[in-house]
Amino acid sequence: MALLTEIDILKTLVSLVFVAILILITNWLWVIPKKQEKFLRRQGTPGTSYNFLFGDMKKHFSMRTSALQKPMNSFTHEYFQRIEPFGYQNSVRFGKVFFVWVGPMPVISISKPELIKEAFTNMHDFQKAKFSPIFDKLFPGLVSYEGQKWAQHRKIINPAFHTEKLKLMLSAFCDSCAEMINKWEMTVAETESGELDVWPDIKKLTADVISRAAFGSSFKDGQKIFELLKEQTELVNNMIHSIAIPGYRFLPAPKNRRFKKLEDRINILIRALINKRNEEIEAGEEVKTDLLGILMDSNLNEIRQAVGKNNDRQVGMSLEEVIEECKLFYLAGHETTSTLLVWTLILLSKHQDWQARAREEVIQTFGDNVPDFEGLRHLKIVTIILYEVLRLYPPVIQMARRIYKDTDLGELSLPSRSLIFFPVILVHRDKELWGDDAHEFKPERFSEGISKATKGNSSFFPFGMGPRICIGERFSMTEAKIALTMILQQFWFELSASYTHAPINVLFLQPQHGAPIILHKL
Structure with a gap:
């Protein structure tokens, strides 16, 4: 009888747990x-109706897959409907503030600059969005931290991106560009002109630059890390743009296991670089002026200062955290600049007048000499061209934040645990903000600076804004100016007839079918 009672109790407990x-x-x-x-x-606030379990994901993926199967009919900068047709459809239907559903989670899209500025300034309530552990592992370090840990890492990393430090890396930038240009010169050696897809070479260039500038090594030494990171990126993008049962990405599925193997191999390679640098420091060698050397020196100084003040709290970065920041250097530093450069070459190929103006400025400033830092600061035409490319083709087309309590933003009340999207691509081409020519390539709109071009609105933010603005902005812009300068010194270029205009968002905005360009030696 007692046994039956225990079984009955167990059944009741199981039933209660199940309920x-x-x-x-x-x-x-x-x-x-x-x-x-x-x-x-x-x-x-307008928006779509919630559908059980998947929300709007099925419709989003279906529309996106269909749109990406064919290129655009003409060369136009109105490509948002191709890369994110569901988002485009809803922006036309609902306006600048609306909500959709990613599974059971509301995603609120906000395209009003004043609200974006307020959200980016309020770091406490609007935190970096956590999409999944896999995504966070691909983009670790500073970009994923909050609160005191973010502040501490930002303080340690800041010295690596000061202007004086960038000047010391200038030769690394120029050496990498020279290698690419030498290769292009060989391509056109016989006929003084030749066609090639510059997209792979641009990606190799920025990989080489980040390897030299961050780790003092050539592309060959860092190539394996980039190959592994590229495969990781493709895996994550595939996971993001495919429908799966909620929670599936947390399971030990084949793709997740592959990602973990790649993660381990990348960590081993970067750890070896760091250990080698530690050995050099312990041997009394001078601190190298690359990003890793400056980062490790800054971290060591932070620890020493805390020890001197008898500070008991954890200070500085652990070895694992240094590895995370190195991975972020590799991925973010490589991808952002490569996309900026390739779109710049594509647009200057279409707009020969601006290419000629930029070349004239470069020749007047440097002649045939290697660019120097002071000269780069005086490149006004080159700068406004890069700004206009960033406006029309921002590397990151939208930025996200997450709130964990009911939060007011302007006159909006946002429910707890919502995901907030700030579509850079929509704000950057809003006709109410930029005028009727918002979809046209007109660098002259920036001739009097960003503030004048935006009429004081926060409507231009390719690198974010507020306290969390991208720490590598100056690094990326310096690299892009050097590369463009050295290319313009040696070639004039035009789009090949085989070029197909088909922007695609693979974490970063890229040309889906490459960038075939005809180079002509000057």
Whole structure:
């Protein structure tokens, strides 16, 4: 009898646990989303209706897959409907503030500059969005931290991106560019002109630059790390742009296991670089002027200062954290500049007048000499061209934040645990902000500076804004100016007839079918 009673109790407990789990799942997948939808509609925010489990994901993926199967009919800068057709459709339908659904989570799209500025300034409430552990491992370090840890890492890393430090890396930038240009000269040696897809070479160039500038090594030494990071990026992009059962990405599936293997191999390679540098420091060698050397020196100084003040809290970065920051150097420093450069070459190939003006400025400033830092600061035409390329083809087309409590933003009330998207691509071409020519390539709009071009609005933010603005902005712009300068000194170029205009968003905005360009030796 006692045995039966125990079994009955166990059955009751199992039933209660099952019911409790069922209630939690029902709340997560239906009750809470419907409450959030009602909350948003009550204040007048438009959006799509919540569909159980998947939300709008099926429609989003279906529209995107269909759009990417064919290139654009003509060379136009109105490509948002190709890369994100669902987002484009809703922006036309609902306006500058609306919500959609990623599974059971509301995603609120905001394209009003004043609200974007307020959100980016309020780091406490609007935190970096956490998409998944896999995505966070691809972009570790400073970009994923919050609060005190973010502040400490930013303080340690800042010295590596000071202007004086960038000057010391100038030769590394120029050496990498010279190698690419030598290769191009060999391509056109016989006929003084030749066609090639510059996209692979641009990616190799920026990989080489970040290897030399960050680690003092050539591309060959860092090539394996880049190959592994490239495969990781492709895996993550595939996971993001495919429908899966919620929680699937957390399981030990084949793609997740492959990502982990890549992660381990990358860490081993970077750890070897750091250990070698530590040995050099312990041997009394002078601190190298590359990013890794400056980072390790700054970290060591931070630890020494804390020890001198008898500070008991954890200070400085651990070895694992230094590895994370190195990975971020590699990926973010490489991808951002490569996309900026390739779109710049494509647009200057289409706009020969601006290419000629930029070349004239470069020749007047440097002649045939290697660029120097002071001269780069006086390149006004080159600078406004790069700004206009960043406006029309921002490397990151939208930025995201996450809120963890009910939060007010301007007159909006945002429900807890919402994901907030700030579509850079929409704000950058908003006709109300930029004029009727917002979709046209007109670098002259920046001739009197960013503030004048934006009329004081926060409508230009390719590197973000506020306290978390990209720490590598000056690094990327310096590298782009050097590369463009050295290319313009040696070639004039035009788009090949085989070029197909087909922008695609693979974490960063890229030309889907490459960038075939005809180079002509000057």
